[in-house]
Amino acid sequence: MASATRTFARASSAFRTGTRNTLLTVSRQTFRCQRRGYASEPTKSSSSGLLIGVGALALGGAGYYFYTQGNGSLLSGSSGETKGIFTPRFEDYQKVYNEVAERLEEKDDYDDGSYGPVLVRLAWHASGTFDKETGTGGSNGATMRFAPEGDHGANAGLKAARDFLEPVKQKFPWISYSDLWILSGVCAIQEMQGPTIPYRPGRLDKDIAACTPDGRLPDASQGNKHLRDIFYRMGFNDQEIVALSGAHALGRCHTDRSGFEGPWTFSPTVVTNDYYDLLLKEKWSWKKWNGPKQYEDKTSKSLMMLPTDMALITDKSFRPWVEKYAKDNDLFFKDFSAVITKLFELGVPFAESTEKMTFKPTNA
Numbered sequence: 333m334a335s336a337t338r339t340f341a342r343a344s345s346a347f348r349t350g351t352r353n354t355l356l357t358v359s360r361q362t363f364r365c366q367r368r369g370y371a372s373e374p375t376k377s378s379s380s381g382l383l384i385g386v387g388a389l390a391l392g393g394a395g396y397y398f399y400t401q402g403n404g405s406l407l408s409g410s411s412g413e414t415k416g417i418f419t420p421r422f423e424d425y426q427k428v429y430n431e432v433a434e435r436l437e438e439k440d441d442y443d444d445g446s447y448g449p450v451l452v453r454l455a456w457h458a459s460g461t462f463d464k465e466t467g468t469g470g471s472n473g474a475t476m477r478f479a480p481e482g483d484h485g486a487n488a489g490l491k492a493a494r495d496f497l498e499p500v501k502q503k504f505p506w507i508s509y510s511d512l513w514i515l516s517g518v519c520a521i522q523e524m525q526g527p528t529i530p531y532r533p534g535r536l537d538k539d540i541a542a543c544t545p546d547g548r549l550p551d552a553s554q555g556n557k558h559l560r561d562i563f564y565r566m567g568f569n570d571q572e573i574v575a576l577s578g579a580h581a582l583g584r585c586h587t588d589r590s591g592f593e594g595p596w597t598f599s600p601t602v603v604t605n606d607y608y609d610l611l612l613k614e615k616w617s618w619k620k621w622n623g624p625k626q627y628e629d630k631t632s633k634s635l636m637m638l639p640t641d642m643a644l645i646t647d648k649s650f651r652p653w654v655e656k657y658a659k660d661n662d663l664f665f666k667d668f669s670a671v672i673t674k675l676f677e678l679g680v681p682f683a684e685s686t687e688k689m690t691f692k693p694t695n696a
């Protein structure tokens with residue numbers, strides 16, 4: 333620790349004050365985080381990312397590679413000369429997008445054939461901790477890298493998503509984890525044939541001190557009041573709660589993660605409005621098993637609904653939106669794109685000049 337600190341001190345003295353301050357902040361965070369330790373689930377992914385900073389600093393006389401967290405940074409060549417500030421542009425973010433898309437295509441032996449759904453869940457759980465009253469939580473910080481947040485029951489299983497992204501972070505060390513997780517959610521939705529999701533970069537990774545308390549994400553065993561408590565706290569209304577829930581067209585529940593079991597739809601790796609359609613058209617009854625209370629469809633007995641999903645058709649204000657989205661996929665795509673963009677941007681202090689980016693899907 334001491335020699336790494338000295339290496340940092342030597343290296344940082346070579347740079348102008350503004351950059352040095354940024355680097356010092358990043359480095360102090362790095363050392364503090366190392367002392368405090370990470371969540372038991374995400375240790376590998378998070379520590380290696382932060383260690384990039386230390387590794388870069390340790391290059392010493394061989395030259396320096398310095399990256400801030402996505403908003404521009406000093407980039408030096410291996411011969412030691414400073415090359416200038418690296419400011420990522422749209423093309424750079426599209427490269428990250430393409431890399432995630434390529435890995436999604438390659439790694440098709442996971443779950444139902446794609447990491448896409450779990451990447452969407454990672455981006456949502458990173459964002460869904462936001463509290464509009466205090467301005468805390470949200471995607472700006474990627475604090476799920478640390479215990480206790482990574483170990484919150486609601487986040488069980490998301491290490492798979494973080495590990496999937498670690499090689500991408502290593503290939504593009506200039507992007508913050510916070511921006512990477514959201515960009516990957518955007519990529520997963522688009523690559524799974526969903527709507528275009530506009531993206532803005534600018535999130536900064538925060539220290540362990542910014543971890544949010546347990547209990548900010550929804551509890552699937554509850555009902556409509558709980559959904560409103562959780563989503564109103566983030567700043568959403570009833571229509572938006574229903575539109576966001578359409579993400580459950582994707583993926584599945586796992587007994588070793590949430591305790592629940594099974595997918596919501598027959599095409600869990602394609603974004604569709606099937607979730608709403610099935611909610612309305614199927615007959616749902618309690619599944620007979622020893623696990624937590626969940627519903628199963630009468631026809632195939634292979635699909636599931638959570639108590640919170642069923643609340644969308646028993647609640648008078650939610651139900652009309654379920655009916656609208658079941659009838660009109662274009663409307664669902666339009667509203668889903670708008671509401672998930674809002675979710676991904678909760679509490680992020682973007683610079684005014686930050687423009688929305690639209691990535692080209694690889695299968696377009």
Ligand code: HEM
Pocket residue numbers: 449450452453456489550551552553559576577579580582583584585586587589590591592638640672
């Ligand atoms: C409305 C309240 C919500 C509740 C109670 C809830 C609960 C759950 C639960 C229990 C799982 C299963 C986790 C597992 O066992 O692997 C799950 C999975 C998932 N959730 Fe939600 N969720 C909610 C909202 C959302 C929202 C707003 C999104 C995204 C916009 C979302 C996206 C997903 C996805 C994509 C999966 C599948 C993950 C996978 O296949 O690994 N959920 N959710």
